[in-house]
Amino acid sequence: MSKFWSEVVHGLTPYVPGEQPKLNNLVKLNTNENPYGPSPKVIVALQLEVAETLRLYPDPNSDKLKAAIAENFGLQANQVFIGNGSDEVLAHVFQALLNHSRPLLFPDITYSFYPVYCGLYGIESEIIPLNNQFEIDVSDYDRPNGGIIFPNPNAPTGVPLALVEIEKLLKFNTESVVVIDEAYVDFGTESAVKLINAYPNLLVTQTLSKARSLAGLRVGYALGHKDLIEALVRVKDSFNSYPIDRFAEAGATAAMQDKAYFEQTCEKVIATRAALVQGLQALDFEVLPSGANFVFAKHKTHDGAALTEKLRDKNIIIRHFKKPARIAPYLRITIGTDTQSKQLLDALTTILK
Numbered sequence: 001m002s003k004f005w006s007e008v009v010h011g012l013t014p015y016v017p018g019e020q021p022k023l024n025n026l027v028k029l030n031t032n033e034n035p036y037g038p039s040p041k042v043i044v045a046l047q048l049e050v051a052e053t054l055r056l057y058p059d060p061n062s063d064k065l066k067a068a069i070a071e072n073f074g075l076q077a078n079q080v081f082i083g084n085g086s087d088e089v090l091a092h093v094f095q096a097l098l099n100h101s102r103p104l105l106f107p108d109i110t111y112s113f114y115p116v117y118c119g120l121y122g123i124e125s126e127i128i129p130l131n132n133q134f135e136i137d138v139s140d141y142d143r144p145n146g147g148i149i150f151p152n153p154n155a156p157t158g159v160p161l162a163l164v165e166i167e168k169l170l171k172f173n174t175e176s177v178v179v180i181d182e183a184y185v186d187f188g189t190e191s192a193v194k195l196i197n198a199y200p201n202l203l204v205t206q207t208l209s210k211a212r213s214l215a216g217l218r219v220g221y222a223l224g225h226k227d228l229i230e231a232l233v234r235v236k237d238s239f240n241s242y243p244i245d246r247f248a249e250a251g252a253t254a255a256m257q258d259k260a261y262f263e264q265t266c267e268k269v270i271a272t273r274a275a276l277v278q279g280l281q282a283l284d285f286e287v288l289p290s291g292a293n294f295v296f297a298k299h300k301t302h303d304g305a306a307l308t309e310k311l312r313d314k315n316i317i318i319r320h321f322k323k324p325a326r327i328a329p330y331l332r333i334t335i336g337t338d339t340q341s342k343q344l345l346d347a348l349t350t351i352l353k
């Protein structure tokens with residue numbers, strides 16, 4: 001506490017990201033990073049950028065990257081907004097589009113950054129519980145609101161929501177913005193991007209951190225009607241005109257253009273996930289259906305926190321959430337390589353003996 005702090009700082013409860021341990025030789029399955037490197041074309045693009053001058057500011061509008069993203073989705077460049085990771089994009093979304101007199105709606109179990117942004121911007125929220133199967137029931141969102149946001153697939157559960165359900169929601173909720181956070185969509189969940197031209201209040205956010213294996217580069221984007229995008233640009237240009245540096249723009253553009261590599265790595269992750277789910281079930285875990293690059297699993301008898309600690313003793317790091325209480329028994333396990341899955345399953349076999 002400091003007398004020099006602005007009033008708002010005293011009330012903040014900041015987001016706590018998953019640990020980035022400084023130790024080597026860990027099986028790191030805690031922050032949903034991709035086990036495979038980015039496309040080799042990204043590395044070439046970054047090297048070329050090193051050869052260019054860093055003396056100059058980057059393009060404040062990231063036009064090259066915007067064009068590559070627009071082309072990838074069959075949208076116009078003015079339907080794309082780019083930011084420093086989708087976290088920054090989401091921060092602008094909360095301020096530009098979700099701050100109204102009516103409450104913002106989001107699920108009880110969801111990405112824990114949402115309540116943090118509400119605290120930062122003074123946005124009132126109403127928490128809508130998931131059903132007993134940890135699913136979003138869109139009919140629960142048919143109530144007065146200043147906006148709706150949830151990830152699809154949801155985090156940290158990984159449970160996907162069918163596109164027909166999202167369209168149902170958009171049909172009855174026409175007077176506020178609906179944000180679908182698609183950080184993990186490429187691992188087998190249906191994207192809502194194809195609905196963008198039909199629903200002017202739909203905004204979809206995505207990231208290059210997961211399926212394109214560029215968590216370290218920090219690039220994310222939002223896709224939607226040009227008027228929604230204009231609101232985001234107005235906030236960005238009142239905050240930081242240059243959120244994406246020259247490396248990020250060059251590397252991200254190459255990543256968006258290498259579709260073959262992207263599809264290949266996503267398929268590998270999906271195949272490893274299927275095998276891991278089987279392995280976990282054989283060890284008496286219940287695993288929620290996952291459309292993400294992680295699974296959410298609880299053991300029939302063993303406690304989530306204790307299992308997490310025992311795995312850590314064996315240099316395997318996964319994520320465990322103490323709150324809310326109904327997810328405390330669960331482990332969130334990032335999909336790594338087949339070798340890492342084997343190391344995890346071997347360690348669990350020993351622990352559970």
Ligand SMILES: Cc1ncc(COP(=O)(O)O)c(C=O)c1O
Nearest residue numbers: 085086087111151183207209220
């Ligand atoms: C649901 C969800 N949305 C957004 C993000 C932010 O990703 P990034 O800022 O790396 O783009 C994450 C990161 O873990 C996430 O889990």
